[in-house]
Amino acid sequence: MSAPRSAVVVGGGIAGSATAIALTKAGIATTVLEARSTAADLDGVMLTVATNGINALRAIDADHCVTGLGFPTPTITLRTHTGKRLGDTFTGGLLPDGTQSQTVRRADLSAALRDEARRRGVTIREDSRVERVAEHPHGVRAVLADGAVVESDILIGADGVHSTVRSYIDPEAPRPAYAGLLTTGGYASAVEVDANPGGYEMIFGRRAFFGYAVAPDGEIWWFVNLPEPKEPPRTQLRAVPAQRWRETFQRVYADDAGPALDLVAATPDFAPMTSIHTMAHLPRWHTDRMIVVGDAAHAPSPTSGQGASLSIEDAVVLATALRDARTPAEAFAGFESVRRPRVEKIIKAAARINNTKAPGPVGRLLRDLMLPTILRLTADTKSARETYEYRVEWAGPGASALGSRTELS
Numbered sequence: 001m002s003a004p005r006s007a008v009v010v011g012g013g014i015a016g017s018a019t020a021i022a023l024t025k026a027g028i029a030t031t032v033l034e035a036r037s038t039a040a041d042l043d044g045v046m047l048t049v050a051t052n053g054i055n056a057l058r059a060i061d062a063d064h065c066v067t068g069l070g071f072p073t074p075t076i077t078l079r080t081h082t083g084k085r086l087g088d089t090f091t092g093g094l095l096p097d098g099t100q101s102q103t104v105r106r107a108d109l110s111a112a113l114r115d116e117a118r119r120r121g122v123t124i125r126e127d128s129r130v131e132r133v134a135e136h137p138h139g140v141r142a143v144l145a146d147g148a149v150v151e152s153d154i155l156i157g158a159d160g161v162h163s164t165v166r167s168y169i170d171p172e173a174p175r176p177a178y179a180g181l182l183t184t185g186g187y188a189s190a191v192e193v194d195a196n197p198g199g200y201e202m203i204f205g206r207r208a209f210f211g212y213a214v215a216p217d218g219e220i221w222w223f224v225n226l227p228e229p230k231e232p233p234r235t236q237l238r239a240v241p242a243q244r245w246r247e248t249f250q251r252v253y254a255d256d257a258g259p260a261l262d263l264v265a266a267t268p269d270f271a272p273m274t275s276i277h278t279m280a281h282l283p284r285w286h287t288d289r290m291i292v293v294g295d296a297a298h299a300p301s302p303t304s305g306q307g308a309s310l311s312i313e314d315a316v317v318l319a320t321a322l323r324d325a326r327t328p329a330e331a332f333a334g335f336e337s338v339r340r341p342r343v344e345k346i347i348k349a350a351a352r353i354n355n356t357k358a359p360g361p362v363g364r365l366l367r368d369l370m371l372p373t374i375l376r377l378t379a380d381t382k383s384a385r386e387t388y389e390y391r392v393e394w395a396g397p398g399a400s401a402l403g404s405r406t407e408l409s
């Protein structure tokens with residue numbers, strides 16, 4: 001087996017597009033197969049790309065895809081349901097040029113990365129759902145839903161937390177875990193809130209979690225995390241009319257301080273309601289020619305604020321490993337040895353916080369007792385710094401996953 005010259009990436013979300021950009025920079029001809037017709041179809045409202053993720057984009061000359069797209073998020077303020085300020089979370093400080101973590105619309109970032117990949121010569125085939133994949137001695141074959149076949153030297157599954165590729169790498173792979181939470185959100189205008197443009201607030205409500213950020217133009221981006229112990233089927237969730245959700249939010253946030261009710265009322269339409277899943281530990285990430293990255297390999301709860309950033313780090317580390325290794329299998333093993341300890345540590349920390357978002361009656365009591373601990377977990381601590389100040393590189397002594405660890409600055 002020799003170094004790969006061609007790659008297929010399954011999935012054109014943030015992980016898939018970043019991986020395609022990085023592989024192209026490493027000289028590997030890349031095709032992305034994406035099930036949806038446009039990046040704007042992506043569920044969810046906003047996400048924060050932390051400084052470690054922006055730095056990783058910089059390593060592949062693509063940080064312009066995030067800076068300028070949203071707004072800087074120097075801190076996130078946490079509050080109780082009474083409005084009492086608990087404190088601020090750490091979001092990564094400053095990069096050497098003063099850049100801070102950025103909050104962006106999830107679909108905008110996905111579209112910007114997809115456009116950048118195209119500009120670099122990546123072939124992106126939309127409406128191309130991969131149904132099955134197979135590895136043979138000379139390469140890998142992806143079979144699409146319409147029967148078309150795409151061949152390549154290696155295949156990267158960036159197909160999200162419900163990955164199809166994962167089950168071909170390991171038929172025994174665990175299923176993603178339902179986090180006991182549903183999420184949606186939207187965009188509201190002309191609502192007065194107690195936060196300045198650029199401000200980001202998160203409220204531990206009596207019955208559900210609520211977050212909002214004020215964009216520089218005054219528009220307010222918000223999201224909810226609704227506890228729901230039993231996961232509803234996706235089709236059932238999508239069939240619920242917006243008016244029913246509106247009534248649910250009015251009931252759930254009725255006793256909380258803060259602008260939740262006003263924001264819901266001022267929002268014409270909500271993002272599709274989605275159940276949150278995590279993938280804390282996937283025993284097997286790769287075969288000799290196939291590997292999973294991003295949420296397909298390791299999905300933290302959104303609480304971590306790291307899902308997108310970790311996916312972009314993956315892209316850079318995988319491409320440098322493939323660039324430097326003699327065979328894909330060697331590159332994949334090096335990649336896993338660098339990435340697994342980092343992502344699993346972050347996922348574990350986020351899970352502890354996530355549990356406080358879906359409390360039952362007893363859990364709520366415990367949660368209130370735990371809030372000071374939550375603050376310690378998210379504040380400017382050694383552990384937070386390890387997350388945000390991690391730096392992947394394209395060149396230099398720390399830039400290879402083979403033999404030496406990617407550098408911690």
Ligand SMILES: Cc1cc2nc3c(=O)[nH]c(=O)nc-3n(C[C@H](O)[C@H](O)[C@H](O)COP(=O)(O)OP(=O)(O)OC[C@H]3O[C@@H](n4cnc5c(N)ncnc54)[C@H](O)[C@@H]3O)c2cc1C
Pocket residue numbers: 010011012013014015016033034035036043044045046047048106128129130131158159160161163164183274293294295296302304305306307308309311
């Ligand atoms: C509702 C929601 C809110 C989130 N909020 C945050 C947040 O606030 N902060 C944060 O850091 N992270 C957040 N995340 C997570 C973050 O978006 C992901 O960690 C990050 O985008 C990496 O995802 P990914 O590219 O691996 O997977 P995805 O974004 O899920 O992309 C996977 C892509 O693969 C495609 N695909 C799937 N199956 C196939 C197939 N068989 N064939 C072809 N294509 C396929 C999908 O259409 C999709 O485009 C959120 C995720 C969701 C779902």
